Structures are given as C-alpha cells and as structure tokens.
Amino acid sequence: MQSNEIAALVNRVAMGDRKAFASLYNSTSPKLFSICLRILKDRADAEEALQEIYVRVWQRSRTFAVDTGSPLAWLAAIARNHAIDLLRARKPVAEDLDDVYDLADDGTLDPEQQVANADEGRRIDRCMQELDSVHARAVRRAYVEGLSYLELAEELKVPLNTVRTWLRRSLLKLRECMER
Amino acid sequence: MTSGEQSQGRRPQDEILAGEYVLGVLSLEARRAVEQRMANDRAFARIVERWQADLASFNDDYEEVAPSQAVFGRIETRLFGPARVAPSTWGLWDSALFWRWLSLATSAVAVVAVVYALGVIPGPQGSAPLVAELSSTNNQINLLASYDAGNGRLRIVPVAAGGREEKSLELWLVPGSGNPRSLGVFEPDQAGELVIPADLRRNMAEGATLAVSLEPFGGSPTGLPTGPVLASGAARRP
Numbered sequence: 001m002q003s004n005e006i007a008a009l010v011n012r013v014a015m016g017d018r019k020a021f022a023s024l025y026n027s028t029s030p031k032l033f034s035i036c037l038r039i040l041k042d043r044a045d046a047e048e049a050l051q052e053i054y055v056r057v058w059q060r061s062r063t064f065a066v067d068t069g070s071p072l073a074w075l076a077a078i079a080r081n082h083a084i085d086l087l088r089a090r091k092p093v094a095e096d097l098d099d100v101y102d103l104a105d106d107g108t109l110d111p112e113q114q115v116a117n118a119d120e121g122r123r124i125d126r127c128m129q130e131l132d133s134v135h136a137r138a139v140r141r142a143y144v145e146g147l148s149y150l151e152l153a154e155e156l157k158v159p160l161n162t163v164r165t166w167l168r169r170s171l172l173k174l175r176e177c178m179e180r
Numbered sequence: 181m182t183s184g185e186q187s188q189g190r191r192p193q194d195e196i197l198a199g200e201y202v203l204g205v206l207s208l209e210a211r212r213a214v215e216q217r218m219a220n221d222r223a224f225a226r227i228v229e230r231w232q233a234d235l236a237s238f239n240d241d242y243e244e245v246a247p248s249q250a251v252f253g254r255i256e257t258r259l260f261g262p263a264r265v266a267p268s269t270w271g272l273w274d275s276a277l278f279w280r281w282l283s284l285a286t287s288a289v290a291v292v293a294v295v296y297a298l299g300v301i302p303g304p305q306g307s308a309p310l311v312a313e314l315s316s317t318n319n320q321i322n323l324l325a326s327y328d329a330g331n332g333r334l335r336i337v338p339v340a341a342g343g344r345e346e347k348s349l350e351l352w353l354v355p356g357s358g359n360p361r362s363l364g365v366f367e368p369d370q371a372g373e374l375v376i377p378a379d380l381r382r383n384m385a386e387g388a389t390l391a392v393s394l395e396p397f398g399g400s401p402t403g404l405p406t407g408p409v410l411a412s413g414a415a416r417r418p
Contacts, residue, residue, distance in 0.1 A: 007406075008404050011393070012359070012360065014393075014409035015352065015354045015405070016391070017357075025252055029251070030246050030247070031239070031244050033246065035239075035242050037245055046247075047247055050247055050255075051254050054252075054255045055255060062412075064407050065406065066407055069229075069232075069236075070233070072239070076236065076242075088207060122237065124237055140238055140241070142203045142204060143202075143203050143235055144238055168196045171199035172192055172196065
C-alpha cells in the first residue's frame, strides 16, 4: 500500500472510522508484528504487544499529520517504542543518563542546518557507509533488535564502554554526514 | 541531564541522547526521562523526531510476519467493548486537558463549534466575555476561546498557529465508510461559524459524525484531511 493511502487511513481513523482502522490494521500489522517479534523474540509476547500498539495507534491517530513524515515510520516508531519498553522492563539494564559525554569537540551544531527532508531516510544509507563497518553494524543491530549497550557488548565481545563510545561517536558522525 | 531546560541551538549531547533513545539502547528510566524532556522541550523533541525519520530506513530489516487472526478481534474488544455498539464519542482534545468534550451543534445554515468546559471557565462574573488563548507544548495551533456568560456559549477560533505558518481549521463530514467530505474551512473572522454547502445540508442530521482537522492555510490541498485531527464527535441536540 502506498504511503499516501496509509496516511489517508490514519486520518480517517483519527475521525473515528472503524472500517479504516481495520484496513490500516490489515495493511500494516505484518510489519509491526515483525518489529515486536524481532525485539521481544517471543510470539505470545509479540501478539500481546501488538494489541497495545494498535490501541495506541487508534488513540494517537489524531496527532498524526501528513507533513510531519511517513505514516509507516510513525507507526513503526509506536511499535518499536512499546516493544523496547517491554524488553527493558523485562530485563532492566543499569545505565545512567548522567555519565559524561566525553566525545569529540563540544561545539554547538548550527541550528540553521536543522532541515528535515523526506529523503533523509535514504541519505542515512550513504552516511552509514562512511562509518567503520563494525560500528555501522552495531548501530543497525541496536536499532533493529533493540539491544542494550550491555547486550551489544556481550554479542560483540568488547567492553561496555567501548561499545558505548562506538555508538555515540557513530551518532555524531551520522548527524554530521547528514547535514553535509 | 537538567530536566526542563530549553535547548538553545543543538548540543552534541542532545543529538547523542536523542539518537540513543531512538536506537533503543537506553534503560527504561532513561527512556522515561527523555520522553519527559520531549514533552517540555519542543526543540529537543524535534531532534528526537528527526532521528526517528532518519533511521526509519532501518525498518526495511523487519520482514513482514502475519500475526494470528484472533489478535484484531482482541484489539477491537479492548477499544470498543465486546458488543457491536456504536463507537463512543472521543475524549477530545489531547493537548488541552481542559476540554471534556465538544459537540458540534447544527442548524440549517451554520455550524457553530460549541465547547462546554467543565469546571475550567469560571461562572458568570460581570458582563465582559471571557477570553482564553489555548496553546499546547506541541504548538500546532493556538485557539482563542471566548465565553459568553449570558447564554453559556463558548466559541473557538484559531489564531496564529505556533511557528511556521498560518493554518486553517477544516470541518469534515465522516461517512460510515469511504472518505470524509469537506464541509468547509473556518475563516478567522467568522467567529467559528461556517456555511455548509447546500448539497451537503441534508447530511447535517443528528448522529452525523463531524470532525475538525488542522490543515494548511486555506484548507486541505488534497481534498482529504491531512491532519492532525483536532476533534471529532457525533452531532446531537444540545
């Protein structure tokens, strides 16, 4: 289904159209279910999560606006956020926000460059290629599987702080590349 | 992280934190803290949204898997109850907690958005109308609400939308199935009144579902709502 058709369905759902909700579910639930399965790795948990996700889609549909981005990205974000929350609640990770971001230079990025383009999703692919391939894989796995820093460290057999530094540096490099 | 602070420009720390949130590597507590900050700091929320859009192409890695047939039924039960009853009226107006509900009162020629504010607008005090400008952290739109204590009527009109450009409120008739039909765009100087096109007036009956969406100035360019949808509800006699 085309992006604009999904967007139209979301907006009809926002107006309380239950038929549109069923169509939206039929066309998008295989993708969102895949997200749940990949992150939660348990079919029963994933189906439970999917229910909650579509309840939220119904409730939040009125906040969706065509000009803020792709409807599928919007739906996927709702699904990923919920699945990751469940995963973190299931297996808490010790991790604090206050640790030092001792990375690179500390300059302020230029707010003038804050331009969000629809094609940035594609630009990210090019920017990912500029990263060290091991780092790029770590970034992608963290996203797709919802791995914590600790899990990434175990999977990649490197110290926790190393993997954290990789990811943080990668994020800054990606942002810098996207703005070039 | 200092909560509640407003981002002045963008600091690398904010870019990293927002990126970590979208990647999903943070702890549950840290995720809640980020969401709290997004609610209070629009500039930071935009950084998160941008990462979300940027990294969305990674979603290609999720290959579609069909869930069990039973799941949708359970979702419908959770949302609409076990029986096939008419959809309940929405809890309206996410962003402004003031509003308990909104009903769209209809007459042959005009629709006036009438909002009943429960316990928020003080009772009659003097003759001057009460006026409130409503805004939210999302800043998609500001609304001017004016309350006439004489007849208990409260009108809402959009005022300069926060930020980028002026927006319009568009009223839609939502049929049982198929696309919504535009009933018109609220003009800023018409005090919330709208003249319904003659050929659509017969649809303006009790039970008709009406909705208001925020659209580019002048109304939706596509003929279909582009959202966000601000309110919807079934019309009835007040």
